[in-house]
Amino acid sequence: MSETVINARWIAPVDGRRRWLENHAVVVRQGRIAAILPRDDAARAHPDAEVVDRPHHLLIPGLINAHTHAAMNLMRGVANDLPLMPWLQEHIWPLEGQFMSQAFVADGTDLAMAEMIRGGTTCFNDMYFFPDVAADRVDRAGMRAGIGMILIDFPTVWAANPDEYLDKGLAVRDEWRHHERIVTPFAPHAPYTVSDGPLTKMRTYADEMDVRVHMHVHETAHEVNNAVEQHGQRPLARLDALGLLTPNLLAVHMTQLTDAEIERCAAAGVHVIHSPESNLKLASGLAPVQRLRDAGVNVALGTDGAASNNDLDMIGEMRTAALIGKIAGDDAAAVSADAALEMATIAGARALGIADETGSIEVGKAADLAAVDLSALETRPVFDPIAALVYSASREQVTDTWVAGRALMRDRRLTTLDLDDVMQRTDAWADKLAAFAAAQTKS
Ligand SMILES: CSC[C@H]1O[C@@H](n2cnc3c(O)ncnc32)[C@H](O)[C@@H]1O
Numbered sequence: 001m002s003e004t005v006i007n008a009r010w011i012a013p014v015d016g017r018r019r020w021l022e023n024h025a026v027v028v029r030q031g032r033i034a035a036i037l038p039r040d041d042a043a044r045a046h047p048d049a050e051v052v053d054r055p056h057h058l059l060i061p062g063l064i065n066a067h068t069h070a071a072m073n074l075m076r077g078v079a080n081d082l083p084l085m086p087w088l089q090e091h092i093w094p095l096e097g098q099f100m101s102q103a104f105v106a107d108g109t110d111l112a113m114a115e116m117i118r119g120g121t122t123c124f125n126d127m128y129f130f131p132d133v134a135a136d137r138v139d140r141a142g143m144r145a146g147i148g149m150i151l152i153d154f155p156t157v158w159a160a161n162p163d164e165y166l167d168k169g170l171a172v173r174d175e176w177r178h179h180e181r182i183v184t185p186f187a188p189h190a191p192y193t194v195s196d197g198p199l200t201k202m203r204t205y206a207d208e209m210d211v212r213v214h215m216h217v218h219e220t221a222h223e224v225n226n227a228v229e230q231h232g233q234r235p236l237a238r239l240d241a242l243g244l245l246t247p248n249l250l251a252v253h254m255t256q257l258t259d260a261e262i263e264r265c266a267a268a269g270v271h272v273i274h275s276p277e278s279n280l281k282l283a284s285g286l287a288p289v290q291r292l293r294d295a296g297v298n299v300a301l302g303t304d305g306a307a308s309n310n311d312l313d314m315i316g317e318m319r320t321a322a323l324i325g326k327i328a329g330d331d332a333a334a335v336s337a338d339a340a341l342e343m344a345t346i347a348g349a350r351a352l353g354i355a356d357e358t359g360s361i362e363v364g365k366a367a368d369l370a371a372v373d374l375s376a377l378e379t380r381p382v383f384d385p386i387a388a389l390v391y392s393a394s395r396e397q398v399t400d401t402w403v404a405g406r407a408l409m410r411d412r413r414l415t416t417l418d419l420d421d422v423m424q425r426t427d428a429w430a431d432k433l434a435a436f437a438a439a440q441t442k443s
């Protein structure tokens, strides 16, 4: 039976038991982690295995980007230095209205996946138009993903009304639900864009089917204040009244939270997805990450789309989370390097309900892994490989990315996506988008 032995200088299993192992190997059989052994023992016990030596590397669980709009990679940098609502209403939604198509989502998702694989990300949780197309691209590229059944109150090329969104989403779920690398959460856009009727209908389905619900919540003070003015209720209170605060909810952003709301989320088992760079760039606010973690809330990490971040770099995102977590918590011990790595791996798997499959390096789980070369001058010396990863390393130091034991990047070369082709398709879209954006600015 064919086996691969991956030798690494350090392994960070993120299993809650040990911070790292030195000079160990991961044995991969049929896409799964079959053993984690001292290097010499692995060589003795598995003499016929293919051997991958990564002698200066830290092997980590594949990173899980728990909130993306992958195809928005084609809009990277198109509108900058704006707050959320003007950014969305005056720039992004008009562009989406003009250009959204199956081809846009196929090309944009490929661009995003190429970027993510190059940065050690093995799994992403997406909310975007044409989820059927996104799922097909994920299948081809070999990544793992959550593909959202989107729901929003206004008509788009994907669906004309909330019932059609739900029907089309459920059809996508039916097609992909038995896929070994794809899950299909509901993805209502936000409290301010989905009214009570559709949310209630969706919640009934989510409860019956025990499916996750991925939603932007309390992204800005404006969102919360507006809701209070218009409906006399904060959005979280409204979601609570609608029965949505459950362990199936993945609430993204959550920059505006009272102590009582943190306690309520902890008691309800809500997962929070922290997107620090998008929150910083749109000046949305600082999520109270350490307070959430102290209360027992599972906090995962996501970049958001490349139009608001403007990259899908999970190593960078970990560093930002650790650094602003200290300012938000007024405590240098808040959001440690280990906490950031947990948020980018096992916490994302828990949020998506796939922690039995991925998120840590443990025997029996899928071999979703990334190797990071720490021998660069910029990461020397290495006293603590997790601190080196979070505080000093860059995504260019990721050399290999595996999903279910398959190398999607080997020695910096992508194996399932053609980089030149992805870049050519990107450039063609950029020309079209630039012309539209320029015409809009003039008018
Ligand atoms: C229904 S598809 C997703 C929808 O969300 C928009 N979007 C992208 N980033 C954000 C964000 O940070 N907050 C709210 N909405 C966002 C995206 O443009 C699509 O229209």
Ligand SMILES: [Zn+2]
Pocket: 067, 068, 069, 216, 252, 304, 305
């Ligand atoms: Zn988002």
